[in-house]
Amino acid sequence: MFSLCITEDEDELPGLIKGLPVIVIVNDRSREADLLALGVEDLLEKPLKTRSIILDHIEKAIMRYEASKIIHETQYDPLSGLYNLHYFYTYGQRMDQFYPEVQMDAIVFNVNRFHMINERFGRYYGDRVLVKIAETLKQIFNDQGCIIARAESDSFMVCCPHRDDHKAILQKLDEALKKERVMMRMGVYACADKDLPIETRFDRARQAAMAIRNDYQRRIGTYDKRMSKQELFNQRLIDDFETALAQEQFKVFYQPKFNIRSDIPVLTSAEALLRWKHPSLGLIPPNVFIPLFEENGLISRLDLYVWQRAARQLRKWREELKIAVPVSVNVSRIDMFDPQLIDDLQDIINDNKLQAGDMLLEITESAYGEDPKLLIDRVNALRKLGFMIEMDDFGTGYSTLNMLSSLPIDALKIDMRFVKEAFAGRKKDTRMIEIIIDIARYLRLLTIAEGVEDVQQLNTLKELGCDIVQGYYFSKPVDENSFAGFLDEKLKMLG
Numbered sequence: 001m002f003s004l005c006i007t008e009d010e011d012e013l014p015g016l017i018k019g020l021p022v023i024v025i026v027n028d029r030s031r032e033a034d035l036l037a038l039g040v041e042d043l044l045e046k047p048l049k050t051r052s053i054i055l056d057h058i059e060k061a062i063m064r065y066e067a068s069k070i071i072h073e074t075q076y077d078p079l080s081g082l083y084n085l086h087y088f089y090t091y092g093q094r095m096d097q098f099y100p101e102v103q104m105d106a107i108v109f110n111v112n113r114f115h116m117i118n119e120r121f122g123r124y125y126g127d128r129v130l131v132k133i134a135e136t137l138k139q140i141f142n143d144q145g146c147i148i149a150r151a152e153s154d155s156f157m158v159c160c161p162h163r164d165d166h167k168a169i170l171q172k173l174d175e176a177l178k179k180e181r182v183m184m185r186m187g188v189y190a191c192a193d194k195d196l197p198i199e200t201r202f203d204r205a206r207q208a209a210m211a212i213r214n215d216y217q218r219r220i221g222t223y224d225k226r227m228s229k230q231e232l233f234n235q236r237l238i239d240d241f242e243t244a245l246a247q248e249q250f251k252v253f254y255q256p257k258f259n260i261r262s263d264i265p266v267l268t269s270a271e272a273l274l275r276w277k278h279p280s281l282g283l284i285p286p287n288v289f290i291p292l293f294e295e296n297g298l299i300s301r302l303d304l305y306v307w308q309r310a311a312r313q314l315r316k317w318r319e320e321l322k323i324a325v326p327v328s329v330n331v332s333r334i335d336m337f338d339p340q341l342i343d344d345l346q347d348i349i350n351d352n353k354l355q356a357g358d359m360l361l362e363i364t365e366s367a368y369g370e371d372p373k374l375l376i377d378r379v380n381a382l383r384k385l386g387f388m389i390e391m392d393d394f395g396t397g398y399s400t401l402n403m404l405s406s407l408p409i410d411a412l413k414i415d416m417r418f419v420k421e422a423f424a425g426r427k428k429d430t431r432m433i434e435i436i437i438d439i440a441r442y443l444r445l446l447t448i449a450e451g452v453e454d455v456q457q458l459n460t461l462k463e464l465g466c467d468i469v470q471g472y473y474f475s476k477p478v479d480e481n482s483f484a485g486f487l488d489e490k491l492k493m494l495g
C-alpha cells in the first residue's frame, strides 16, 4: 500500500506536500517550474490521457519520491533536520573544491552539561532543546556557503566563510534558549588550514570547545598557536604510550590515608597514584596525561596496569612485611562502562590471593552523571563482590541529593577544593565541609578529606567529625619502598 495525492487545488499544496508524493492536475505547464520547486513530484495536463499513461505517471512519481526520501534519510539527522556528520564532511570537501580561495571557519557548539538536562527533564525535553538549537543555528547561518550538522548528542558543527561575530552568535543562542535556561559554548578554528583534512579541522574546533569545558568564565574557545603546540605534545604522549607501558615507565605511588577518629591517627589505607617516568621528558604528573588517555580510551589499559601493580604490591607487603592496608585505586568513568571491568577486577583479586575488601575503588562523582542507571547497576555488582566504593571529588559533579541517597557507595571523598577554600580567607569558613559531613552522616557514609596540608586543617576536620584524611600533612604520594615505612610504623604501633 502506498499513499499518493492527486489534486487540482494548488492552494492545498503547502499542507499536502509534507510526507506524501503529490501530483497536480493542471490546465497547462506554464507554472511547472514553480510547482516542482514546491516539492510536487509530477504534473498531469488536462485533458487527462489514457489510464495506462496516468498509471505510468503515478508509478514514476512514487519512485522519485521514494528515492529522494532515501537520499534525505542518509544525508540528514532525523531529529534536527541538519546534515549528519558524514554528509557534512562530504559537502565541506566539495565546498573546498569549488571555492578554494574563501577562508572558512570550523565551529563546534556544545551544550553545557547536556546530560543533566536529559536527566532532570527527560529525553523528550532534551530533544526539544536540540531542535530549537538547530533552528536557531539555521537562522544565524542562513547565508550561502554555510553548512550545519548535528554530529552527536549535543554537538553541532558549522562550516562557514570566516566571520568574527562569535559573541553575537552566542547572544542569539542565549536569547533563543532563554526559557530553557540552556547555555552553550563554542570552539572556533578560524580560517582553518585547508591543507588539513576537514575532519582534523573540526577536531581542532572540538578541542577548543573542550578546553573551556569546565571554565565557566569562558564560553568561546579558539584554536591558536598554544593549542597547536599542546596538540603536538599530546600526540607525542600518545605515540609513546605503548613503549612506556611495555618498559614499565608508569610508576605507581602510594599516599597514606589516616583514620582520625581516635586520639592518634591510624593508617587505614593508601591511594595508588600514577606517575610517568618518561626517559626524555622527565617525571610527568597524571593531570597531564590522564585526561588525554581518557579522551582516546587508552586509560582502560593504563588503569588495569595500575590495579595489577597495586594488587601485586599489596600481596608482596603482606608476604614480606606481614602487614598491609587496603589500597584504593582510581577507576575512570570510561572503565565503568567497560563490560570487562568486573571480571578484570575479580581476576586481579584472585591472581594475587587477595579479597575484594583489600581494594577500594575511587569513582569520581562526575562519572555518575552520564548514565546513572548503568553506573548504579555496575557499582551494585561490585559491592556485592565485596569491593568498597568511594565517591571521589565529591562536590564537583553536581549530584542531586535525591540521586545521592540511592547510590550504592561507602564513602564520600570531599574534593580538595573545599578544604582549600575553607582556610583560604583570613577567617576560616567551614560551612561547606560541615554540610557535606552532615549529608554523609545522614546517608551513613564515611567521609574522607583530601588535600590536608597543615595541623590546623587536620584539627578542624577532626572537630567537624571527618573520619579519614589524606594529604601532604601526613605525606605526599611516595614510592612503594617509602610507603613500607608507614606499614612498619603501624606494625610497631600494633605491638
Ligand code: C2E
Binding pocket: 255, 272, 273, 274, 285, 286, 287, 290, 299, 303, 306, 330, 331, 332, 362, 392, 393, 416, 450, 451, 452, 453, 470, 471, 472, 473, 477
Ligand atoms: P585525585 O584522585 O583527586 O587524587 C588526589 C590528588 O591530590 C593527587 O594528585 C595527590 O597527589 C594530590 N594531593 C594529595 N594530597 C595533597 C595535598 O595535601 N595538597 C595538594 N595540593 N595535593 C594533594 P596526583 O597524584 O597528581 O593525581 C591527580 C589526579 O590524576 C588524581 O586526582 C586522579 O584523578 C588522576 N589519577 C592519578 N592516578 C590515576 C590512576 O591510576 N588512574 C586514573 N584513572 N586516574 C589517576
Ligand code: CA
Binding pocket: 271, 330, 362, 392
Ligand atoms: Ca582519587
Ligand code: CA
Binding pocket: 392, 393, 413, 415, 416, 450
Ligand atoms: Ca579527588
